[in-house]
Amino acid sequence: MTALVLSRIGFAVTVLERSDNSFRTGAALHVDHGLLARLTGNRMHNPLAPGIQSWFTVHAGLLGAARSHPLIDIRQGMSVESVGQNTESAWVVAANGQRFGGDLVVGADGHNSVVRRTVSPEKPNATFAGYSIWLGVVQESSLGPNVRWPSETAFLGGGDEYLLGYPLPGSDGSVEKGHRQLGWAWYDSSRNGLFREKGCVAGNVVSHSLKAADVPEQTLREMASDAERWPSLWHDAILDSIKRKAVIGTPITEYVPDRLVEGRLALVGDAAHVPTPMTGNGFRASLLDAEALAECLSGEVSGSGPLQSSLVKYQTLRLNDVRRLVQSGQDFSRNFAASRTRGQP
Ligand SMILES: Cc1cc2nc3c(=O)[nH]c(=O)nc-3n(C[C@H](O)[C@H](O)[C@H](O)COP(=O)(O)OP(=O)(O)OC[C@H]3O[C@@H](n4cnc5c(N)ncnc54)[C@H](O)[C@@H]3O)c2cc1C
Structure with a gap:
């Protein structure tokens, strides 16, 4: 820009x-x-x-x-x-x-x-805010034919659990039924130890996100179980991302200049x-x-x-x-x- x-x-x-x-x-x-x-x-x-x-x-x-x-x-x-x-x-x-x-x-x-x-x-450094966001994007076609498509961003949870779910056009820009995508962003302050262990966070500095291939199986299993708390559309979207191992974790930073x-x-x-x-x-x-x-x-x-x-x-x-x-x-x-x-x- x-x-x-x-x-x-x-x-x-x-x-x-x-x-x-x-x-x-x-x-x-x-x-x-x-x-x-x-x-x-x-x-x-x-x-x-x-x-x-x-x-x-x-x-x-x-x-x-x-x-x-x-x-x-x-x-x-x-x-x-x-x-x-x-x-x-x-x-x-x-x-x-x-x-x-x-x-x-x-x-x-x-x-x-x-x-x-x-x-x-x-x-010089933005500092780790003490939590991360897990991100996934799912094809509408993977969610079955009877999905009630959301018209706007869903903002779910409160307190120690937040999930943002958002409808997206298809990767080709299409907004036709069957070709769209759903994105989700799940705020998580419970796995800071994992991000440190994987070298994404050192001290209070974030160097990189946790790539999908590096998310441990055990974490994916826990997330699949925890995802039951969300309404079925978002639950299904998260499970689909987990099944495809297409989940990345981004430690969040803040910087006041x-x-x-x-x-x-x-x-x-x-x-x-x-x-x-x-x-x-x-x-x-x-x-x-x-x-x-x-x-x-x-x-x-x-x-x-x-x-x-x-x-x-x-x-x-x-x-x-x-x-x-x-x-x-x-x-x-x-x-x-x-x-x-x-x-x-
Ligand atoms: C999980 C998450 C969710 C978010 N959701 C929202 C939202 O809903 N709405 C919103 O407004 N904002 C949101 N943001 C913030 C938004 O993504 C950023 O504010 C925006 O991307 C900033 O743009 P940027 O170009 O400054 O930085 P970036 O998008 O980070 O781009 C920086 C670019 O610089 C390149 N780069 C970095 N270092 C070097 C180097 N040494 N040499 C050469 N190239 C380099 C990188 O590869 C990258 O392409 C979100 C951020 C995160 C992490």
Whole structure:
């Protein structure tokens, strides 16, 4: 999104993305009506359907739009390892030793941001919130013919148990009966010991999700039994995911920023701030960051203003709002993390 809005105001943007094109999964995000047109300024742009969409669909739609823009150069499989700057320019160095320089570096590298380490060396890491979310996506066709399809997100549970269930279009975008998907996200504070044992969490830092192949059989059996507490549609969806061993576990982090910029470096999205998913607002906050950054930099393409002061303006616009967003979820996180533990804390 940042690449799209910056290219729209004339910046040439190089996007360095460490992952390749293989299928990646995630939860669901709410897409505003006309998102791509808003980002690109092009009303004829291929629409990314509004409503709840899988992370993968949103990512694919944005990537497609970025790929077709002549000012955006996307390099996949390029993992950034370090960041630097002087008064003239900023740069990153990738794992293969390649160096990329420019007028500024925008860290849009998620909750475990490398760029944040240089922007906020005194507070480089998002911290483990004390619970995780198990995620699965199920094909409608696997759930039998008589399913009553939900029209909106189901929010179930309370206290020490939460389940979000959401209807999704099919992976081809289809909303036809029989072709759709159901997603579920199950909040769990009882298995922190497992995530530590598997190396996903060390101290209070989260390094990665627990991949489906690494979820122990015993955990899947326990989850299958615990899932009985949910209404049959969601119970069946969870059992289907468990049967296919298509369940990933994501330890949740939080980060309240003290700053968003340093010199020629700026942070957006989860690199800048990590709210609990319970706020349902991480994606929207990332969009607002991108737009605010473009607004503040719009005089810069001609080289007319001091870039650093435009970035400070961006920080002034966004810092209080994003701090409040993260803080708004922290009571939930503290209570939920304390609600139940199984195994190690
Ligand atoms: C379980 C879960 C459920 C959620 N549910 C919701 C929801 O319902 N609604 C909502 O609004 N938000 C939700 N969120 C939050 C939302 O997913 C994030 O706010 C959003 O994805 C942030 O986007 P981002 O681009 O900043 O970071 P990311 O989506 O994390 O993208 C960062 C990118 O940077 C790449 N990268 C990382 N490090 C490097 C590196 N060193 N070099 C190169 N590339 C790198 C990664 O591969 C990735 O592609 C949820 C999050 C989770 C974990």
